[in-house]
Amino acid sequence: MNKRSFLERFAAVPHTVWAVLFILAPLLFVVYFAFTDTYGNFTFDNITMLSSYTHIFVLSICFALIATAICLIIGYPLAYIISQLSPRRQKLLVVFLMLPMWISLLIRTYSLMAILDNGGLLNSLLVSLGLDKIKIVGTSGAVILGMVYDFLPYMVLPIYTSMSKLDKRYYEAAADLGCNSLKTLFRVTLPLSLPGVISGITMVFVPSISTFYISQKLGGGSFDLIGDTIERQFKNVSTYNIGAAISLVMMILILISVAVMNRFSDEDEGGMIV
Amino acid sequence: MKKLSHVYMWVVFALLYAPILVLVLFSFNRAGSLNHFSGFSLYWYRELFRDATALTALRNSLVLAVSSSLIATVIGTLAALGIDRTRSKFLKGSLTSVTNIPMMNPDIVTGVSMMLLFVAAASVPFLPVRFGFTTMLIAHTTFNLPYIILSVLPRFRQMDKHLREAALDLGCTPAKTFFKVELPAILPGIVSGLMIGFTLSLDDFVISHFVSSPDFQTLPLYVYNQTAHEIKYSMYALCALMVFAILALLLAVNFAGAKGEKKQKNGGAA
Amino acid sequence: MEKNKLIELKGICKEFDGEQILKSIDLDIHDKEFVTLLGPSGCGKTTTLRIISGFVSPDSGDVIFDGKKINDVPPYKRLVNTVFQKYALFPHLNVYENIAFGLRVKKIPDAEIRTRVKEMLALVNLRGFERKNVNVLSGGQQQRVAIARALINEPKVLLLDEPLGALDLKLRKDMQNELKNIQAKTGITFIYVTHDQEEALSMSDTVVVMADGKIQQIGTPTDIYNEPINAFVADFIGESNILDGVMISDYKAKFAGHTFECLDKGFAPMEKVDIVVRPEDVDVVAPEKGMLQGVVTGVTFKGVHWEIIVDIQGFKWMIQTTDYSAPDTTIGLYIEPDAIHVMKKSEYSNMFGDYSSFSDEFDELSDVESVEDEEEAKEE
Numbered sequence: 001m002n003k004r005s006f007l008e009r010f011a012a013v014p015h016t017v018w019a020v021l022f023i024l025a026p027l028l029f030v031v032y033f034a035f036t037d038t039y040g041n042f043t044f045d046n047i048t049m050l051s052s053y054t055h056i057f058v059l060s061i062c063f064a065l066i067a068t069a070i071c072l073i074i075g076y077p078l079a080y081i082i083s084q085l086s087p088r089r090q091k092l093l094v095v096f097l098m099l100p101m102w103i104s105l106l107i108r109t110y111s112l113m114a115i116l117d118n119g120g121l122l123n124s125l126l127v128s129l130g131l132d133k134i135k136i137v138g139t140s141g142a143v144i145l146g147m148v149y150d151f152l153p154y155m156v157l158p159i160y161t162s163m164s165k166l167d168k169r170y171y172e173a174a175a176d177l178g179c180n181s182l183k184t185l186f187r188v189t190l191p192l193s194l195p196g197v198i199s200g201i202t203m204v205f206v207p208s209i210s211t212f213y214i215s216q217k218l219g220g221g222s223f224d225l226i227g228d229t230i231e232r233q234f235k236n237v238s239t240y241n242i243g244a245a246i247s248l249v250m251m252i253l254i255l256i257s258v259a260v261m262n263r264f265s266d267e268d269e270g271g272m273i274v
Numbered sequence: 275m276k277k278l279s280h281v282y283m284w285v286v287f288a289l290l291y292a293p294i295l296v297l298v299l300f301s302f303n304r305a306g307s308l309n310h311f312s313g314f315s316l317y318w319y320r321e322l323f324r325d326a327t328a329l330t331a332l333r334n335s336l337v338l339a340v341s342s343s344l345i346a347t348v349i350g351t352l353a354a355l356g357i358d359r360t361r362s363k364f365l366k367g368s369l370t371s372v373t374n375i376p377m378m379n380p381d382i383v384t385g386v387s388m389m390l391l392f393v394a395a396a397s398v399p400f401l402p403v404r405f406g407f408t409t410m411l412i413a414h415t416t417f418n419l420p421y422i423i424l425s426v427l428p429r430f431r432q433m434d435k436h437l438r439e440a441a442l443d444l445g446c447t448p449a450k451t452f453f454k455v456e457l458p459a460i461l462p463g464i465v466s467g468l469m470i471g472f473t474l475s476l477d478d479f480v481i482s483h484f485v486s487s488p489d490f491q492t493l494p495l496y497v498y499n500q501t502a503h504e505i506k507y508s509m510y511a512l513c514a515l516m517v518f519a520i521l522a523l524l525l526a527v528n529f530a531g532a533k534g535e536k537k538q539k540n541g542g543a544a
Numbered sequence: 545m546e547k548n549k550l551i552e553l554k555g556i557c558k559e560f561d562g563e564q565i566l567k568s569i570d571l572d573i574h575d576k577e578f579v580t581l582l583g584p585s586g587c588g589k590t591t592t593l594r595i596i597s598g599f600v601s602p603d604s605g606d607v608i609f610d611g612k613k614i615n616d617v618p619p620y621k622r623l624v625n626t627v628f629q630k631y632a633l634f635p636h637l638n639v640y641e642n643i644a645f646g647l648r649v650k651k652i653p654d655a656e657i658r659t660r661v662k663e664m665l666a667l668v669n670l671r672g673f674e675r676k677n678v679n680v681l682s683g684g685q686q687q688r689v690a691i692a693r694a695l696i697n698e699p700k701v702l703l704l705d706e707p708l709g710a711l712d713l714k715l716r717k718d719m720q721n722e723l724k725n726i727q728a729k730t731g732i733t734f735i736y737v738t739h740d741q742e743e744a745l746s747m748s749d750t751v752v753v754m755a756d757g758k759i760q761q762i763g764t765p766t767d768i769y770n771e772p773i774n775a776f777v778a779d780f781i782g783e784s785n786i787l788d789g790v791m792i793s794d795y796k797a798k799f800a801g802h803t804f805e806c807l808d809k810g811f812a813p814m815e816k817v818d819i820v821v822r823p824e825d826v827d828v829v830a831p832e833k834g835m836l837q838g839v840v841t842g843v844t845f846k847g848v849h850w851e852i853i854v855d856i857q858g859f860k861w862m863i864q865t866t867d868y869s870a871p872d873t874t875i876g877l878y879i880e881p882d883a884i885h886v887m888k889k890s891e892y893s894n895m896f897g898d899y900s901s902f903s904d905e906f907d908e909l910s911d912v913e914s915v916e917d918e919e920e921a922k923e924e
Contacts, residue, residue: 016369022388029391084279104494111294115296206380220407228385234386444645
């Protein structure tokens with residue numbers, strides 16, 4: 001078709017305007033606030049001040065990395081097991097997997113806290129068994145557990161999707177060429193499901209590193225992560241600028257790592273086709 | 275090996291669901307405690323429904339979710355059409371990348387950036403920007419857009435391009451072609467986009483947290499405020515209700531999906 | 545075929561991505577004619593068809609319909625309808641609504657639509673299929689629906705873009721006959737695009753052979769087969785042995801080291817020419833009786849006949865004969881004057897070798913689909 005109709009030509013215009021106004025412009029304001037002081041004068045102070053937040057960045061990255069790794073370790077086998085079931089059971093289990101994703105993160109975190117809390121279900125159970133209470137909420141373990149619990153489905157689902165898309169004949173070919181099921185897993189399934197792993201890692205890492213509700217609830221206020229720090233800065237007009245600077249740095253960090261990961265998975269896919 | 279893997283699977287699922295089940299179960303506990311179960315009661319549900327703020331928040335959430343997902347669906351569907359028909363690779367690429375930013379960015383950054391935009395806009399004279407419904411609507415529409423485009427665009431790509439030509443060939447003008455042939459073909463994508471947008475909006479807490487005002491609260495914001503200090507058992511009831519609603523919705527969608535498929539299969543006989 | 549001209553293409557040129565797809569096409573199509581555009585993939589036949597249907601506008605040249613220039617008339621205002629390559633039936637509509645589509649767009653009253661759809665279903669042998677879902681129909685049935693959907697609009701011209709390409713061989717043959725019958729019954733001009741020379745020969749009134757964006761030859765199927773204008777046409781239509789030769793004088797051609805009587809004249813003395821000898825026109829005789837002698841290098845049983853490859857002075861001939869000859873034996877060949885066709889040298893001379901191998905041809909066949917798509921993809 002040579003000529004496009006009026007509709008086709010201008011259909012994307014409303015969205016383009018919207019994207020400029022409400023996606024690009026807000027990001028420009030983040031940059032603007034990051035490089036100005038409260039009076040709107042240009043300054044590098046916010047950026048240089050970030051050095052005093054280094055430990056927060058390090059802690060957040062560590063927590064997010066550990067949570068992502070645990071999700072991968074738990075989630076990969078789970079995705080594999082599901083993908084080996086009959087199609088009907090697969091469908092059912094995927095719904096089961098998605099259900100928690102639809103339930104608000106607040107609710108899930110809150111209910112987890114209700115179990116782990118000092119006066120929570122777990123501890124009352126321990127007490128009734130004549131055992132000592134254990135302090136869970138307020139430890140770093142609880143925060144990581146919260147991240148794992150909240151974001152595990154986001155790891156499993158993309159991995160499962162990439163596995164279920166695999167042509168079943170690959171498995172047959174591998175078996176034909178002498179692979180047992182374990183060898184097939186390592187030589188065929190693993191490399192071919194890598195794109196799913198990459199997107200799973202992104203989907204767990206990004207919300208983990210930027211969360212503030214999980215650390216507030218399960219950290220019992222004793223852990224300050226990037227999310228908490230940003231959230232606190234925006235409660236008060238005078239700290240908007242430093243908040244913007246932290247947000248900017250986090251955003252750049254994440255966008256770079258996501259871009260690197262995507263490049264990595266793209267190349268791998270290309271290599272696999274050849 | 276097989277048995278072991280099934281055990282593993284069910285253990286993970288059990289752990290995934292345990293907190294939710296506990297929450298639902300104890301929402302019916304009159305005692306208002308996790309230490310002992312004093313008997314089944316709807317006390318906390320009644321308590322919840324006596325709470326006018328909760329009801330307002332529910333209404334706000336629904337109004338916001340419906341309006342933002344509808345607006346995003348209209349803009350997003352048109353955008354998908356436009357992107358599909360754009361010939362310039364550069365334009366296509368840059369438009370989709372910008373669209374995807376809210377999806378890639380952590381919610382907190384999206385929330386903060388929109389908040390700064392509104393703060394800046396509010397300082398412009400004659401621009402009546404007040405935090406509340408309008409800012410929430412803009413924010414929710416914005417983060418819904420990429421999901422809608424993402425679910426509609428592949429439908430355009432998958433559509434047999436000869437369908438368009440067939441319609442033109444049979445006398446439809448381009449506009450008629452869009453409504454008579456293309457729209458029915460992409461409708462499943464639009465519907466699923468609309469549903470995703472609706473639930474995302476209903477569920478969103480982080481972005482709303484930054485662009486809302488105390489006089490416009492949605493359900494997640496209400497939950498957040500309620501759970502800020504101590505555990506309130508009417509929150510258990512609210513959360514349990516939300517779980518039930520989502521379960522019902524999910525079942526309905528699955529049921530409708532299955533029925534739709536069946537209908538298509540039987541279409542010849544009908 | 546001296547009927548009034550319905551469509552005239554005048555000097556049509558079209559370029560995609562800097563590649564000249566059509567190089568000045570001139571073509572007249574007459575009323576009630578069955579015209580086939582025949583050529584290998586990428587020759588521009590589909591583009592020509594899409595220019596007539598209005599999906600592609602030419603860079604230069606005129607499209608004239610019934611005496612009026614229609615270059616800028618959009619597809620939905622043209623009195624032509626198309627049967628698309630993969631049918632393009634609307635998946636959300638049943639058989640009835642698919643066929644009724646064009647009439648609904650024109651806001652024809654329901655009662656009339658009902659009778660006309662019924663007529664169409666009868667015409668394409670699909671009575672009782674009204675309420676069927678198009679997605680569950682077989683390829684042949686979908687094909688019929690596509691034809692009915694186009695014909696119900698009573699177009700002046702029906703354009704068919706490789707409509708039988710997706711069907712299996714048996715079904716193709718049936719549909720070829722059926723299409724021919726439908727054309728006879730309706731009296732509508734058909735313009736048919738195919739890369740299958742057999743299909744073109746058996747169905748058409750006129751065959752237009754295209755290659756490299758140019759029309760090579762226009763003629764009746766027998767003309768095209770018996771009097772190919774150049775080496776390309778000779779090679780593309782049927783099997784042929786194409787040899788270098790020299791016209792010694794009128795009615796005397798020399799090739800393969802022998803001077804033959806022939807029926808061609810009007811060439812310059814000693815002009816270099818291409819000679820075509822069809823495999824079925826060669827008689828196998830005893831070596832001493834033959835005009836040419838050669839060694840059999842391959843024999844293939846083809847059912848009705850044997851296909852024999854004979855090496856004559858290093859050039860491999862293909863001969864179709866009902867008599868078996870054992871490999872490695874020497875045989876003689878006898879060629880009647882009327883079996884020899886002399887062609888002027890063209891850009892295609894020497895492009896087609898002998899029958900040393902068939903592999904090229906098979907490659908081309910399997911590539912057809914993908915290359916065709918490529919051609920269309922460029923238009924986007």
